Amino acid sequence: MSMIAAFYGGKSILITGATGFMGKVLMEKLFRTSPDLKVVYILVRPKQGQTLQQRVFQILDSKLFEKVKEVCPNVHEKIRAISADLNQNDFAISKEDMKELLSHTNIIFHCAATVRFDDHLRHAVQLNVTATQQLLLMASQMPKLEAFIHISTAFSNCNLKHIDEVVYPCPVEPKKIIDSMEWLDDAIIDEITPKLIGDWPNTYTYTKALGEVVVQQEGGNLNIAIIRPSIMGATWQEPFPGWVDNLNGPSGLIIAAGKGFLRSIRATPMAVADLIPADTVVNLTLAVGWYTAVHRPKSTLVYHCTSGNLNPCNWGKMGLQVLATFEKIPFERAFRRPNADFTTNNITTHYWNAVSHRAPAIIYDFYLRLTGRKPRMTKLMNRLLRTLSMLEYFVNRSWEWSTYNTEMLMSELSPEDQRVFNFDVRQLNWLEYIENYVLGVKKYLLKEDMAGIPEAKQHLKRLRNIHYLFNTALFLIAWRLLIARSQVARNVWFFIVSFCYKFLSYFRASSTLNV
Numbered sequence: 067m068s069m070i071a072a073f074y075g076g077k078s079i080l081i082t083g084a085t086g087f088m089g090k091v092l093m094e095k096l097f098r099t100s101p102d103l104k105v106v107y108i109l110v111r112p113k114q115g116q117t118l119q120q121r122v123f124q125i126l127d128s129k130l131f132e133k134v135k136e137v138c139p140n141v142h143e144k145i146r147a148i149s150a151d152l153n154q155n156d157f158a159i160s161k162e163d164m165k166e167l168l169s170h171t172n173i174i175f176h177c178a179a180t181v182r183f184d185d186h187l188r189h190a191v192q193l194n195v196t197a198t199q200q201l202l203l204m205a206s207q208m209p210k211l212e213a214f215i216h217i218s219t220a221f222s223n224c225n226l227k228h229i230d231e232v233v234y235p236c237p238v239e240p241k242k243i244i245d246s247m248e249w250l251d252d253a254i255i256d257e258i259t260p261k262l263i264g265d266w267p268n269t270y271t272y273t274k275a276l277g278e279v280v281v282q283q284e285g286g287n288l289n290i291a292i293i294r295p296s297i298m299g300a301t302w303q304e305p306f307p308g309w310v311d312n313l314n315g316p317s318g319l320i321i322a323a324g325k326g327f328l329r330s331i332r333a334t335p336m337a338v339a340d341l342i343p344a345d346t347v348v349n350l351t352l353a354v355g356w357y358t359a360v361h362r363p364k365s366t367l368v369y370h371c372t373s374g375n376l377n378p379c380n381w382g383k384m385g386l387q388v389l390a391t392f393e394k395i396p397f398e399r400a401f402r403r404p405n406a407d408f409t410t411n412n413i414t415t416h417y418w419n420a421v422s423h424r425a426p427a428i429i430y431d432f433y434l435r436l437t438g439r440k441p442r443m444t445k446l447m448n449r450l451l452r453t454l455s456m457l458e459y460f461v462n463r464s465w466e467w468s469t470y471n472t473e474m475l476m477s478e479l480s481p482e483d484q485r486v487f488n489f490d491v492r493q494l495n496w497l498e499y500i501e502n503y504v505l506g507v508k509k510y511l512l513k514e515d516m517a518g519i520p521e522a523k524q525h526l527k528r529l530r531n532i533h534y535l536f537n538t539a540l541f542l543i544a545w546r547l548l549i550a551r552s553q554v555a556r557n558v559w560f561f562i563v564s565f566c567y568k569f570l571s572y573f574r575a576s577s578t579l580n581v
């Protein structure tokens with residue numbers, strides 16, 4: 067019997083960010099392994115015209131929850147969606163709901179965050195720092211609370227090269243940042259943001275670092291742990307391989323490459339691609355929840371959930387495997403044949419951006435205009451280039467994350483728990499994982515049918531022919547223009563033609579003699 071699964075039985079668990087990528091995988095695993103848990107409270111905001119209940123039903127109706135519905139048929143009764151907005155005071159939770167949360171919650175998993183790299187500092191601070199502070203305050207009023215698990219990111223200290231499982235101080239105290247956000251206006255915040263974030267690459271990583279300091283400073287007597295996943299990718303094994311439902315991290319770029327929009331990316335092939343499957347993160351999170359509640363470590367432990375030091379894969383290997391998978395499992399209606407490459411310096415990056423990204427977009431938009439349609443490719447390409455520029459920081463560097471606490475925890479688990487809550491990335495086969503990832507992107511993100519693969523392959527063949535035809539025509543036109551203008555080119559041309567003629571004549575003569 068799994069001790070961890072048994073631990074969550076009968077418990078009341080509060081999850082923030084349950085509607086997000088990680089939150090859904092976390093809820094799924096909790097219900098599948100501990101169907102006898104008492105209740106999962108989730109803090110949800112109404113969104114896109116959907117009520118809370120509609121959002122919950124949509125999640126439960128997805129393929130991700132198919133197995134859960136078999137093991138825990140009354141799962142919908144065990145999820146209690148609480149209307150909350152983490153940007154508001156007291157999260158805008160009603161008095162009754164707050165009372166219920168405070169009196170019943172046993173474990174908190176705090177996953178909610180803004181993960182946008184370009185978020186305005188005020189908003190990023192509100193969600194990633196102030197909301198964490200408020201949640202800690204709530205937690206301190208929960209008499210039955212056994213553990214508070216805060217999800218951070220391995221990149222919260224990406225301004226360092228070697229990162230230990232400790233909370234690092236920030237140059238400016240989080241309290242001062244929170245206070246200043248209250249009275250500074252947006253224009254001034256915009257102006258001081260680069261100075262405040264210093265050598266952090268964006269407001270996301272910076273505010274996640276501040277969030278950790280808040281957890282450490284204001285955790286009081288709570289049993290707290292911090293988990294730092296690296297780049298969370300599709301699921302590895304559970305509930306099935308390849309599940310992913312948003313464009314963050316590599317997923318959006320896999321689509322862009324598979325559809326033929328992305329042709330080159332400024333990345334260092336040898337840099338470590340520190341991906342970590344979402345189910346691995348969730349397994350570690352649940353194990354940490356159990357360990358923190360049962361063993362009550364004296365200080366706040368930080369756990370790195372990374373792959374680089376145990377089972378490294380680099381961007382070069384990952385890119386090649388992604389491309390190889392497109393050969394077997396192409397995406398439908400590609401714009402061009404998938405054929406991306408890595409560039410390593412500014413000049414080649416600008417060159418390929420002009421030739422492989424902007425020029426085809428302009429030509430295609432011209433064609434759309436000619437055929438009476440609205441041009442859209444240049445806009446899409448500009449967005450892609452903006453996204454690439456934001457991600458570049460992470461694909462041109464390698465970090466070392468120590469994983470002592472994570473390995474210590476692994477050794478504390480029973481063999482059964484090591485199996486059920488496996489977070490040992492040494493067992494991960496990257497090639498297989500990446501292939502399943504690409505397949506998952508096709509099935510669950512693009513919602514493409516596998517039956518369409520033969521047609522997708524045909525389409526790629528047509529694109530290849532168009533490509534050859536286009537290149538040949540371009541070459542002939544350029545050559546014709548050159549011959550018309552340059553005596554040297556004409557001489558070269560006559561030399562080649564006469565050489566070919568002589569070669570053919572010799573070949574014909576010798577084959578006649580042989581006969």
Ligand SMILES: CCCCCCCCCCCCCCCCCCCCCCCC(=O)SCCNC(=O)CCNC(=O)[C@H](O)C(C)(C)COP(=O)(O)OP(=O)(O)OC[C@H]1O[C@@H](n2cnc3c(N)ncnc32)[C@H](O)[C@@H]1OP(=O)(O)O
Pocket residue numbers: 181182183184219220221296297298313314315316317318319320322323331382384385386388389406407408449452453456457460461
């Ligand atoms: C040798 C052969 C080589 C071949 C290579 C080819 C294969 C390619 C494989 C992949 C290789 C490299 C992948 C590198 C990925 C590295 C990621 C590193 C990240 C590490 C960070 C730390 C991890 C974390 O802690 S948190 C999670 C990370 N957070 C994110 O990823 C968020 C990033 N996104 C943003 O910040 C924004 O969305 C932004 C700034 C990118 C775009 O903002 P904007 O306002 O312009 O647009 P949106 O409104 O957000 O969206 C507009 C539009 O774009 C779509 N979109 C959104 N995000 C992405 C994306 N990441 N990629 C592609 N497209 C994206 C979005 O859906 C919208 O589409 P619509 O159609 O308009 O709805």
Ligand SMILES: NC(=O)C1=CN([C@@H]2O[C@H](COP(=O)(O)OP(=O)(O)OC[C@H]3O[C@@H](n4cnc5c(N)ncnc54)[C@H](OP(=O)(O)O)[C@@H]3O)[C@@H](O)[C@H]2O)C=CC1
Pocket residue numbers: 082083084085086087088089109110111113150151152153176177178179180181193217218219220274294295296297298299312314315
């Ligand atoms: N994805 C990754 O690669 C990595 C993620 N992490 C961390 O893991 C955690 C989960 O990330 P992930 O699941 O990918 O993120 P998502 O963007 O998928 O999910 C974010 C969640 O936060 C919720 N949220 C955002 N704003 C509010 C608000 N004002 N009120 C209530 N809820 C809100 C979202 O709700 P809604 O659905 O309403 O928008 C959503 O449920 C984050 O803490 C992130 O920093 C760490 C490393 C890597």
